[in-house]
Amino acid sequence: MHHDSRRARRLFLCAVTCLSAVAVLAQSPILTTVSDTVFRADGSPASGTLLISWPAFTTSDGRAVAAGTKSVAISPGGAFSVQLAPNVGSTPAGIAYAVVYQLTDGTVKTEYWAVGPVSPETIAQVRTVLGTGTGTGPLATQQYVNAALANVVHLSGNETITGTKQFAVAPSFPSPTQGGQAANKAYVDASVVGGAGGGNFVLKSGDAMTGPLTLPANPTAPLQASTKQYVDLSAANKADLVNGMVPANELGSGVANTGSCLHGDSTWGGCGTGSGGGLTPGMQAIKYATDFNWSEANSADLSSAGAQTVTLNACPSGVSGSEPQYYIYISGTGTAEAVNVSGGTCAGNGQGGTLQFTTANPHPAGYSLGSASGGLQEALIAARFTPSNPTGSSQSGKVIVPPGELKAYAKVSIRASNITVDFSGSIVECWMNSTCIFVGDPASSILFQDITLINPRGRPTIAGGVQPFIEVRYRGYGRSMARVTNPASIAAERRGIDDGIRGVIRHVKSPPARTSLECEEAALAIVTDRVAPGYAGNYQTWSDFLPGGAEDIFPGDGLNLDLPSRAAAFPAVVNEVVVNVKDLTKDHCEYNISFADAANESLSFEFESANSASALNISAITNGQVGATTLGNLTSAAITQVSSTTASLDAGTTPPSGGGIEVRWTDAGWGPNNDQNLAGRFTSQSFTLPRLGKTQDYYLRQYDGSNPPKYSRYSAALHIDYPY
Numbered sequence: 001m002h003h004d005s006r007r008a009r010r011l012f013l014c015a016v017t018c019l020s021a022v023a024v025l026a027q028s029p030i031l032t033t034v035s036d037t038v039f040r041a042d043g044s045p046a047s048g049t050l051l052i053s054w055p056a057f058t059t060s061d062g063r064a065v066a067a068g069t070k071s072v073a074i075s076p077g078g079a080f081s082v083q084l085a086p087n088v089g090s091t092p093a094g095i096a097y098a099v100v101y102q103l104t105d106g107t108v109k110t111e112y113w114a115v116g117p118v119s120p121e122t123i124a125q126v127r128t129v130l131g132t133g134t135g136t137g138p139l140a141t142q143q144y145v146n147a148a149l150a151n152v153v154h155l156s157g158n159e160t161i162t163g164t165k166q167f168a169v170a171p172s173f174p175s176p177t178q179g180g181q182a183a184n185k186a187y188v189d190a191s192v193v194g195g196a197g198g199g200n201f202v203l204k205s206g207d208a209m210t211g212p213l214t215l216p217a218n219p220t221a222p223l224q225a226s227t228k229q230y231v232d233l234s235a236a237n238k239a240d241l242v243n244g245m246v247p248a249n250e251l252g253s254g255v256a257n258t259g260s261c262l263h264g265d266s267t268w269g270g271c272g273t274g275s276g277g278g279l280t281p282g283m284q285a286i287k288y289a290t291d292f293n294w295s296e297a298n299s300a301d302l303s304s305a306g307a308q309t310v311t312l313n314a315c316p317s318g319v320s321g322s323e324p325q326y327y328i329y330i331s332g333t334g335t336a337e338a339v340n341v342s343g344g345t346c347a348g349n350g351q352g353g354t355l356q357f358t359t360a361n362p363h364p365a366g367y368s369l370g371s372a373s374g375g376l377q378e379a380l381i382a383a384r385f386t387p388s389n390p391t392g393s394s395q396s397g398k399v400i401v402p403p404g405e406l407k408a409y410a411k412v413s414i415r416a417s418n419i420t421v422d423f424s425g426s427i428v429e430c431w432m433n434s435t436c437i438f439v440g441d442p443a444s445s446i447l448f449q450d451i452t453l454i455n456p457r458g459r460p461t462i463a464g465g466v467q468p469f470i471e472v473r474y475r476g477y478g479r480s481m482a483r484v485t486n487p488a489s490i491a492a493e494r495r496g497i498d499d500g501i502r503g504v505i506r507h508v509k510s511p512p513a514r515t516s517l518e519c520e521e522a523a524l525a526i527v528t529d530r531v532a533p534g535y536a537g538n539y540q541t542w543s544d545f546l547p548g549g550a551e552d553i554f555p556g557d558g559l560n561l562d563l564p565s566r567a568a569a570f571p572a573v574v575n576e577v578v579v580n581v582k583d584l585t586k587d588h589c590e591y592n593i594s595f596a597d598a599a600n601e602s603l604s605f606e607f608e609s610a611n612s613a614s615a616l617n618i619s620a621i622t623n624g625q626v627g628a629t630t631l632g633n634l635t636s637a638a639i640t641q642v643s644s645t646t647a648s649l650d651a652g653t654t655p656p657s658g659g660g661i662e663v664r665w666t667d668a669g670w671g672p673n674n675d676q677n678l679a680g681r682f683t684s685q686s687f688t689l690p691r692l693g694k695t696q697d698y699y700l701r702q703y704d705g706s707n708p709p710k711y712s713r714y715s716a717a718l719h720i721d722y723p724y
Helices: 002-026 142-149 185-194 228-236 375-384 487-493 517-527
Strands: 030-039 048-054 070-075 081-086 097-103 109-111 286-288 295-297 307-310 328-332 337-340 353-359 368-372 397-401 404-408 410-414 421-422 426-429 437-441 453-456 458-460 470-472 508-509 536-542 558-563 568-583 589-596 607-608 638-642 644-648 661-663 676-683 686-690 696-703 716-721
Touching: 048 081, 070 081, 109 142, 286 375, 328 353, 337 353, 368 375, 375 397, 375 410, 437 453, 470 716, 508 517, 558 589, 638 716, 644 696, 661 686, 676 686
Parallel strands: 286 397, 397 421, 404 426, 410 437, 421 453, 426 458, 437 470
Antiparallel strands: 030 081, 048 070, 048 097, 097 109, 295 368, 307 353, 328 337, 328 368, 508 607, 536 589, 558 568, 568 589, 638 644, 644 686, 661 676, 661 696, 696 716
16 A cells, blocks of 8 residues: 555654765765775785775864774775875874785785865875875885784784784684683583583572582681681580589689679670669669660651651660650751650550651751659659559659769650659759759640659750740649529528528548539539429330430430429439440340439538637628639749749739739739738739749739739749849
8 A cells, every 4th residue: 555654754764864974974074085996916906905004093073083904805996985084184193094905816915095075085095004194105114014914813824813803793603622722602601501600600590519519718707608617616605504504614703793783685795784684774772864775777858847747667775656745865967956756656565566756957867855853754754654543643752863964855744643853963964945844744734743853953055045944733731612602592591590500511522623623513402402302213124225216325425304104303413334245246236224313322522520729710691602713823923034032923814904923922812902911912924023032932822903813723833043
């Protein structure tokens, strides 16, 4: 079939090829054509080949020509033609083409050419002799030609090559028959791989040897093969282990000492120090902060700032992804920083796990992760345990910060009850612009108690820093008391001179009142008590018919009951749920639900009689005022600036309208009518107070403009321990 489109493509490709050739030639030297007819001495046309070679040179118009060779066959009738770069006037001077005639009648002769820039030229025009550089001159002598031919390799005869030769195409050789002859590929393949010599060589990819291998010497590098001699000598220097003990005759010589012992962390050191005696830091009853200091290189990509997840092959003791206020330190590359761990699977048990955090700076490859507190935070975490019988908040033992300087790059949180932290002889360097050591829980002042710090000493490192060295969120001890009246009940009892007031002192036995507010609520239950029946009972149903269409029900859930047969409708609380599985295939269960209402004895307060040897100095409130007589506590109050004579404070919130912030030197005497221990009352959120000593305490509460004013229920305590 005829395809015009295919012809068009051929024409197009031809045009592209021609254009490309022109572009290449434009970069090459202008060539001169040398053409002529070669005759033998008897006048007949010659036949054969001319071998032309030349060294590197630069043409007179500045074009570089690389060294090379060219083989040109003489055409029938003796016709000859070749294109060469002109070497007349080239650099270096005296460059000539060497032309060797190899004719079919065995004639071999050599001559030299000097090619000019004008085409065409004949052989007679370009012939020259070495040293003239022109196209005219006497012909070479036989002596000169023979000397030149002595330095070339001939097609026949025995010759020795003394230099290095490079071939553009691999030369072909017959199979060798003598030791010094060149070997071809077929001979090598047959001899080494699968031929007669195939069983005499060891393959690099693996092979089997039938005899012994003798090595030149004992190994000196880790991956070298070992001789029998080396293994025997090494084993001779090792002790045997028989039934878990080293035989006495293999203990060697020497004197026992206490200066060098193998520690539990696989390091050698003084006996009885650190984690010596074969114990790991986590096994010690007393935790030493420096035993828990850790650092490791990590390969996770932190080259961009933002949310990160890293994997640790073994999470060191005290390293936890679920610990609130736990920080790690990133250093080595980028700007070093402490980051708050927000999650992860690390549990400080030596197993692999992850840590999640957010970086503010990029960290290229080569960084390290480690403790942000020299091991102190990790020791505090490792020292903790949570009791289970009965359950309670975290308990702890003792943590020691050994003498020396301990660098903390992030806040250290002490979050356990019954813990002692001994800082004797140490200095904690605080490399952060925030609280250095935080005692307790930021959200709850009653979560932990009985925390003891021994001789804490800090060193600030932030220029102009005003954050505290130690911040404590604690719950003080004392009586929880309340006095509640019911005006409506008093009025109903009033008769004549009887003022209607009836009073009683009760101690809340169960559940115990932990705060004054809880005591007020217990008193409210007494003064608002009414005579009404209390209900309790059981309700039995199938899982398909739970009250309100619920999927499940649990103790503590609420129920609204309507019992016409008992003329009772009341809300109740679920006390107990017993589930009996009746049909596993269809997941049918029988529910037995126990409930009671608020008037029932099982849900009521339990009181016991109480006596007071002295008057209770506490103001009475009505039942309608319970829970509404105090303001919020100043949980965000802070010291913002410290000098040798003053301290600047921030209450953390705007003072109430018509009220302010009351500051006292001690936590007592609150109210508008007592100025004995008053440091000041302020209507602004920030204010400055005098500093009377190296250590100084301030207690703060807010109050409003009511009459009498309402105050915060609890005080915020701020403590300064800072050099003048």
